[in-house]
Amino acid sequence: MLNKIITEENIQKSKKLVDKYDKFIIVTHASPDGDALGSSLALYHFLLEYGKQANVIVPNEFPDFLRWMPGANDVVVAERNLSVAAELLEAAELLFLLDFNALKRIDQLEPLVLKSPTSKILIDHHLDPEINCNITISHPEISSTSELIFRFICRMGFFDFLNKSCAECIYTGMMTDTGAFTFNSNSPAIYYIISELLHKGIDKDAIYSRIYSKYSTRRIRMQGYVLYKKMKIFKEYNTSLITLNYEDHLRFNSQKGDTEGFVNIPLSIEKIIFSAFIREEKGVIRISLRSKGNFPTNHFAKEVFNGGGHLNASGGEFFGNLDDAVKLFEEALPRYKHLLI
Numbered sequence: 001m002l003n004k005i006i007t008e009e010n011i012q013k014s015k016k017l018v019d020k021y022d023k024f025i026i027v028t029h030a031s032p033d034g035d036a037l038g039s040s041l042a043l044y045h046f047l048l049e050y051g052k053q054a055n056v057i058v059p060n061e062f063p064d065f066l067r068w069m070p071g072a073n074d075v076v077v078a079e080r081n082l083s084v085a086a087e088l089l090e091a092a093e094l095l096f097l098l099d100f101n102a103l104k105r106i107d108q109l110e111p112l113v114l115k116s117p118t119s120k121i122l123i124d125h126h127l128d129p130e131i132n133c134n135i136t137i138s139h140p141e142i143s144s145t146s147e148l149i150f151r152f153i154c155r156m157g158f159f160d161f162l163n164k165s166c167a168e169c170i171y172t173g174m175m176t177d178t179g180a181f182t183f184n185s186n187s188p189a190i191y192y193i194i195s196e197l198l199h200k201g202i203d204k205d206a207i208y209s210r211i212y213s214k215y216s217t218r219r220i221r222m223q224g225y226v227l228y229k230k231m232k233i234f235k236e237y238n239t240s241l242i243t244l245n246y247e248d249h250l251r252f253n254s255q256k257g258d259t260e261g262f263v264n265i266p267l268s269i270e271k272i273i274f275s276a277f278i279r280e281e282k283g284v285i286r287i288s289l290r291s292k293g294n295f296p297t298n299h300f301a302k303e304v305f306n307g308g309g310h311l312n313a314s315g316g317e318f319f320g321n322l323d324d325a326v327k328l329f330e331e332a333l334p335r336y337k338h339l340l341i
Contacts, residue, residue: 001192002151002154002189002192002193003189004155005139005141005142005148005151006137006139006148006151006152006155010135010136010137011152011155011156013134013135014121014135014137014152014156015156015157017094017119017121017134017135018047018050018052018094018156020094021052021093021094021119022052022053022093023052023053023054023091023092023093023094024047024052024053024054024055024092024093024094024095024096025054025055025056025057025088025089025092025094025095025096026040026043026044026054026055026056026057026095026096026098027040027056027057027058027095027096027097027098027106027109027113028040028056028058028097028098028099028100028106029059029099029100029105029106030058030059030060030105030106030107031059031060031062031256032058032060032062032066033062033063033176033177033260034066034172034173034175034176034177034211035099035144035145035146035173035174035176035177036058036062036098036099036100036145036173037056037058037062037066037069037072037075037169037172037173038069038144038146038169038170038171038172038173038174038176039098039099039123039144039145039146039148039149039169039170039173040056040058040075040096040098040099041056041069041070041071041072041075041165041169042146042149042150042166042167042169042170042173043096043098043149043152043153044056044071044074045070045071045163045165045166045169046149046153046158046161046162046163046166049161049162049163049166050158050161055074055076055088056071056074056075056076057075057076057078057085057088057089057109058075058076058077058078059077059078059079059106059107059108059109060077060078060079060107061077061079061080061256062075062077062256062257063255063256063257063258063260064214064216064255064256064257065210065211065214065215065257065260066172066211066257068210069168069169069172070165070168070169071165071169076088078107078108078109079108082108085109085112086112089109089112089113089116090116092116092118093118093119094118094119094120094121095113095116095118095119095120095121096120096121096122096123097113097120097121097122097123097124097131097133098122098123098124098145098149099123099124099125099126099145100124100126101124101126101127101128101129101130101131101138101308102129102130102131103130103131119134119135120133120134120135121133121134121135121136121137122135122136122137122138123137123145123148123149123152124137124138124145124148125138125139125140125141125142125143125144125145125147125148125310126138126140126308126309126310127140127298127308127309127310128308137152140310143174143177143178143184143185143187143190144173144174144177144178145173145177146169146170146171146172146173146174146177147170147173147174147189147190147193149170149173150162150170150193150196150197153166159196162200163200164200164201164202166200167197167200167201167202168197168202168207170193170197171194171197171202171204171207172207172211174190174193174194175204175207175208175211176211177313178190179264179313180208180212183292183312183313184310184311184312184313216255216258218252218253218254218255218258219252219254219258219259221252222248222252222254222258222259223262223265225248225252226242226244226248226262227242227265230242230243230244230248231266233266233269233272234330234333235271236337236341237274237333237336237337237340237341238271238272238273238274238340238341239272239273239274239275239276239333239340240266240267240269240272240274240275240276241275241276241277241278241326241329241330242262242263242266242275242276242277242278243277243278243279243322243326244259244262244277244278244279244280245279245280245322246280246281246282249279249280249281259277259279262277262288263275263276263277263288263289263290264290267290267291267292272292273291273292273293273295273340274289274290274291274295274297274300274336274340275289275290275291276288276289276329277289278318278322278325278326278329280321280322283319284317284318284319285317285318285319285320285321285322285325286315286316286317287301287305287307287315287316287317287318287325287329288314288315289301289309289313289314289315289316290312290313291311291312291313292312294311294339295311295312295336295339295340296311296339297309297310297311297312297313297314298310298311298314300314300332300336301314301315301316302316303332304316304328304329304332305317305318305325305328
């Protein structure tokens with residue numbers, strides 16, 4: 001049995017809204033990862049199974065290795081179909097906001113969500129939610145938003161409406177947000193949920209293969225280049241840094257999702273407990289941070305890059321050039337030395 005993390009008050013309020021309305025919109029953050037898309041599509045499949053109308057809207061494209069997920073072809077990508085996204089949001093009767101804690105994370109969808117008069121339910125596992133919603137279900141201690149969706153559906157008494165497609169999406173989100181259950185995954189509840197998903201008919205080995213064994217040749221070549229040419233080790237801080245400039249992206253003709261997981265690789269090096277990946281994209285420098293043990297990547301991300309996240313997995317953005325972002329990172333390391341040695 002699962003402990004009741006979500007309050008009974010929030011469950012009852014949510015159930016009334018789900019039963020009351022028929023048209024639902026689910027929004028998740030820009031550059032959707034496995035948990036963002038997994039939790040969104042899981043909720044989408046549940047709502048369809050429950051007899052409701054539902055659509056998932058994302059700000060921009062998601063990686064190719066997530067396109068196998070049931071319902072992925074039905075996702076509305078706002079950067080390609082902003083007018084369609086706007087029409088759907090205007091017609092919505094209930095709006096779910098999943099896997100983000102601030103509206104700035106949904107890019108061009110922010111003003112559309114802000115002006116929407118419909119009731120809103122936030123379900124998220126990031127620290128310090130900043131969004132004003134009718135119902136806020138925020139639990140940073142939970143490993144993924146997809147796990148929260150499982151709990152949400154079950155606590156409302158709708159486990160029977162959690163079909164195989166829903167279960168596959170939940171498992172994908174849980175797996176990817178824990179690095180295939182290699183961090184933030186010591187809770188027995190996670191494995192209880194997995195057992196229930198297996199009873200729904202998922203093939204967890206096949207899901208793993210679809211995510212981690214479907215890389216393109218260009219990605220593998222770029223990975224080798226990055227590790228050989230673009231990785232720096234700071235031995236005195238047990239830290240690694242990978243950088244990638246815009247020219248590198250062009251050199252390998254990289255596509256959305258090709259750099260996914262690069263930040264995790266240096267953590268396999270002996271004594272490395274903090275890994276950073278700083279990459280240049282059009283108009284922005286993106287920062288991904290990962291750690292082992294108790295090093296707080298979320299504190300580092302917030303202080304240095306105005307970002308955030310979880311203890312072992314965080315990120316941020318920098319509006320400037322790549323060299324300045326790297327300089328900020330390197331200048332911050334001495335302040336964290338006591339946590340890194």
